[in-house]
Amino acid sequence: MLTSQTGSTRQCRESEAEEILTDVKKVAEQQDANLDAETIVGSSARAIVQYAEEHDIDHIVLGSHGRTGTSRVLLGSVAETVARRAPVPVTIVR
Template sequence: MYERILVPTDGSAGVERAIEQAAELAAVHGAEVHSIYVLNTANFASLPMETSWEGVSDMLREDGEEALERVRGIVEGYDVPVRTHLIEGSPSREIVDFATEEDCDLIVMGTHGRGGIDRLLLGSVAERVVRGSSVPVLTVRVREEDLD
């Protein structure tokens, strides 16, 4: 049923539940896992100095590589093939585009499950992916205790 499962990561501890879910599904279906970390460069485009951007960019890339390495470690523990990708752009758009272009069968991603004013003010990458993706999306609720 599944050959390629996409699991985006933001590097937070809570996303590990989604990674584990993706790895379990991949193990059952003989699928491979793709994981992406999206550098949200739009948030930093207005920095005043080019040297400041270079420092921030390096730091973000390092964070992304560390997050992808954690995904790799978790998924390989399930004896499942994993490929990781560091991408720049808008997270929700890049997740949807990657899933489509790479013929992924499923996107598994964490969500904080915010509602009301929090969702209105903070937005939700998961919600935008669900609304914009032609690929099925499985959302895994991030529990508060997972964030500690």
């Protein structure tokens, strides 16, 4: 039963991500901007850095929750990890 719930949760998350990306692409088109987007399953920071390395990305822009102190230490920071490990410049937006 746990496997089916996990699979169902994953499918739900992937569906939500596709919907969000579809909406963002529409906004980009309205602004005459070109947007390529891809959904990747895995560790967020690791997947972002690996994607940048494998796809000739020249700049990464990430949002940040702006956590500080204990919450950042306990939860980690995807943006910070990407900034430290990325082979290209990283802009973090709060």
